[in-house]
Amino acid sequence: xDTTQLLKGVLDLAVLAVLRDEDGYGYDxxxxxxxxxxxxxxxxxxxxxxxxxxxxxxxxxxxVPSEEGPHRKYYALNAAGRTQLGASSKVWRGFxxxxxxxxxxxx
Amino acid sequence: xxxxxxxxxxEIDYYLERVxxxxxxxxxxxxxxxxxxxxxxxxxxxxxxxxxxxxxLGPPAAYAAELRAAAGLEPVTGAAAxxxxxxxxxxxxxxxxxxxxxxDRRVGQLIxxxxxxxxLVLLRPAWWIARAVCVVVLIFAADIIPTDRLDDPIGWLxxxxxxxxxxxxxxxxxxxxxxxxxxxxTAMAVVGALVVLxxxxxxxxxxxxxxxxxxxxxxxDVFPVDSSGRPLRDVSxxxxxxxxxxxxxxxxxxxxxxxxxxxxxxxxGPQFPSLSPTDAPPASGSPAPSASASPSASVQPSGSxxxxxxxxxxxxxxx
Numbered sequence: 001x002d003t004t005q006l007l008k009g010v011l012d013l014a015v016l017a018v019l020r021d022e023d024g025y026g027y028d029x030x031x032x033x034x035x036x037x038x039x040x041x042x043x044x045x046x047x048x049x050x051x052x053x054x055x056x057x058x059x060x061x062x063x064v065p066s067e068e069g070p071h072r073k074y075y076a077l078n079a080a081g082r083t084q085l086g087a088s089s090k091v092w093r094g095f096x097x098x099x100x101x102x103x104x105x106x107x
Numbered sequence: 108x109x110x111x112x113x114x115x116x117x118e119i120d121y122y123l124e125r126v127x128x129x130x131x132x133x134x135x136x137x138x139x140x141x142x143x144x145x146x147x148x149x150x151x152x153x154x155x156x157x158x159x160x161x162x163x164l165g166p167p168a169a170y171a172a173e174l175r176a177a178a179g180l181e182p183v184t185g186a187a188a189x190x191x192x193x194x195x196x197x198x199x200x201x202x203x204x205x206x207x208x209x210x211d212r213r214v215g216q217l218i219x220x221x222x223x224x225x226x227l228v229l230l231r232p233a234w235w236i237a238r239a240v241c242v243v244v245l246i247f248a249a250d251i252i253p254t255d256r257l258d259d260p261i262g263w264l265x266x267x268x269x270x271x272x273x274x275x276x277x278x279x280x281x282x283x284x285x286x287x288x289x290x291x292x293t294a295m296a297v298v299g300a301l302v303v304l305x306x307x308x309x310x311x312x313x314x315x316x317x318x319x320x321x322x323x324x325x326x327x328d329v330f331p332v333d334s335s336g337r338p339l340r341d342v343s344x345x346x347x348x349x350x351x352x353x354x355x356x357x358x359x360x361x362x363x364x365x366x367x368x369x370x371x372x373x374x375x376g377p378q379f380p381s382l383s384p385t386d387a388p389p390a391s392g393s394p395a396p397s398a399s400a401s402p403s404a405s406v407q408p409s410g411s412x413x414x415x416x417x418x419x420x421x422x423x424x425x426x
Contacts, residue, residue, distance in 0.1 A: 011177070026144060027151035043163070044170045047148060048177025051141055055178075073144050 003040050011049050013092055016085040025072040050075055058084050118204040119149045122160045125167030125197055141178055161201045238293055239273035241300035248303040
């Protein structure tokens with residue numbers, strides 16, 4: 001099964017989740033997702049998702065100057081983002097449970 | 108962990124441009140906002156993962172499509188989504204870009220700069236002057252102004268004005284001309300100037316005239332005089348090898364009174380009335396300089412002897 005298709009539905013939740021404990025810049029977030037096991041996550045997908053969540057008012061940004069290399073734009077969860085994270089997590093758990101049961105019955 | 112963003116700049120610029128082109132249908136504000144942080148992001152990708160952006164991120168058009176979908180923006184339909192021929196060239200261009208980047212660093216190390224480009228940037232003012240000179244060379248070559256070369260004050264003035272304008276354009280971008288016009292004009296000026304300069308030797312020879320490289324080729328006769336300006340008669344001249352110097356036009360002298368002398372004077376020169384013109388020694392076949400010390404020429408007979416040591420008096424003139 002192609003995880004790329006699955007990721008599309010849950011990438012928002014995944015991005016919100018990796019920002020829950022620590023702010024991060026784009027590449028950093030991508031790396032966290034991949035090291036968490038989402039190997040197939042696309043660079044442009046993460047970047048686009050961040051922009052969309054920011055536009056939707058769930059993230060705040062701030063720029064951290066870097067001595068060498070480009071300045072980094074850090075993304076942080078705001079209140080709306082945390083609310084969304086909680087709600088989406090609940091939806092996902094329900095959905096995953098349903099799927100697990102479904103698979104368990106058939107298997 | 109981030110290294111300098113510079114190494115992939117060319118590649119990043121190109122990739123970003125292609126992504127931007129694939130998003131051309133979006134309102135400029137939305138697109139700019141979407142692309143705002145991508146250069147820094149791409150720099151991170153390159154610094155962390157190496158390779159080329161196309162290797163890491165796929166073709167720019169595909170990246171743009173993914174970005175568009177993830178950002179929740181309407182996908183375009185039709186030809187724009189497929190990407191133009193430039194997108195198919197993307198891997199090649201990216202490869203060339205990386206190769207140039209490597210060459211930039213290698214050459215830079217060789218000449219003691221971080222990057223060769225850093226050094227070239229320092230040369231920009233010199234280039235501004237050089238292109239002005241190219242334009243002026245063309246102006247001269249095309250006879251646009253009534254002066255030929257820099258031997259004319261107008262020529263210097265034109266050059267000075269051209270340099271001032273060129274440096275101003277380089278330094279502060281004024282006077283402002285369209286970018287493409289600047290490129291085309293510069294390319295034409297440089298190529299034209301190179302053509303002119305390649306032909307320069309011929310031009311300058313024709314221009315400077317023979318007296319530049321052979322001051323004596325127009326000399327048809329020589330009249331030696333003594334310190335008080337009196338003509339010396341029956342003088343023979345020898346070159347450094349002892350060969351008689353025979354200046355003059357043989358045909359002009361042919362109908363002279365003396366016929367054909369053995370050595371200089373090939374012609375006898377103007378017939379000065381104050382001197383006895385006709386009793387010069389007969390033009391004997393013997394070229395010995397001592398023979399030409401005519402007693403009738405009252406002035407220093409010894410002076411007619413060629414400088415000691417240089418000539419072999421026995422050398423018989425060929426003509």
